[in-house]
Amino acid sequence: MPRPPLDGLIDDLYYLEGTPPYARLTLPASPAALLIVNLGAPFRIRTGLEMADYADGCVITTPTRAWEFSYPARTRSVGVHFKPWGPAPFLPMPAAELCDRPVTIEQVWGRPAVAELRDRLATAHRPHEMLTLLEEELMRRLGETPGLGLVRHTGGVIAATGGAMAIGDLRTAAGVSSTHLAQRFQQLIGVTPKQLARSYRFTTTMLALDPAEPIDWAALASRSGYYDQAHFGHEFRAFTGLTPTRYVEVRRQFLREHPGHVIDGWPLPAD
Incomplete structure (x- = not known):
């Protein structure tokens, strides 16, 4: 640390x-x-x-x-x-x-x-x-960065909720306009609060997934707050470049070929 x-x-x-x-x-x-x-x-x-x-x-x-x-x-x-x-x-x-x-x-x-x-x-x-x-x-x-306190605080709330925080509530709690908040996020992170929340939600969902077990994709999508399974599938392809089924196949390949490897869990063998 x-x-x-x-x-x-x-x-x-x-x-x-x-x-x-x-x-x-x-x-x-x-x-x-x-x-x-x-x-x-x-x-x-x-x-x-x-x-x-x-x-x-x-x-x-x-x-x-x-x-x-x-x-x-x-x-x-x-x-x-x-x-x-x-x-x-x-x-x-x-x-x-x-x-x-x-x-x-x-x-x-x-x-x-x-x-x-x-x-x-x-x-x-x-x-x-x-x-x-x-x-x-x-x-x-390390130096002073204007706006970092705002972005760090609101970004920390997004992280703590796994991306489940409503962005409107986040803006209201921060006491700034949605435009100002989005501009600060893009300047200091490179993405908007909504994009960051999407990323945290997807990452939280994936890290909780056990590829060695059968997966009910519809139930997983519902538990993770996605509108429906089609929405989840769209996010999956956007963040991984793979379909959910192909993602699990590749994760299982990693587990078979390198059991217990220190980096298993996020990087994937490239096709």
Whole structure:
């Protein structure tokens, strides 16, 4: 757990090294944002029809659709899983400019600073030391961000309710207009409150799903607050790129081929 005040922006910092379970993984859209400092061979990200290689690392704000991550044969990196509003204090541009458009860390922090950071991380002796270095870099770069308090509070309510909070009630409780709230969310998260609520609702539903057991999709859709099963299916394809049936097949493939793997539960083998 990162130290305060980073704990209000970050879920965790992580170290990743080794051979990935699959050369290509699909990551469904989720509320989380991501920063990766790459210390190995370049990795590749596909978002929609666009594909790019990332040598130094990347920053990804809250995505609205699934994206594909291609690993090198061996990977090594440190990274940050941000809360949706977490990257805002560290970005030189509005988060809306990065929505579904990953950028390199050099584009965010500049080449000299990133080169120095990567060199310090690469020469650290232990993962714990590397994560401490990354945390110190984030602390050093942390600054004031206008509107962050509003977005953090209202975004936290959306997160706490799993996306079930009525956006009108949220706006009223915040004491601001719907236009102002939406503008702040897009500036600091990259999506509107409604889009963030959709993402939390879908993610909460998926993480509660057990792919090893039979699934009553109609009952699941109803329990999760979807209008009907067709609405749920539409959301499913929007967030994963797959139908519910195909999603379960792929999750079960992961469970068969890599039982107990540390990343099972969200990334999927790419078709």
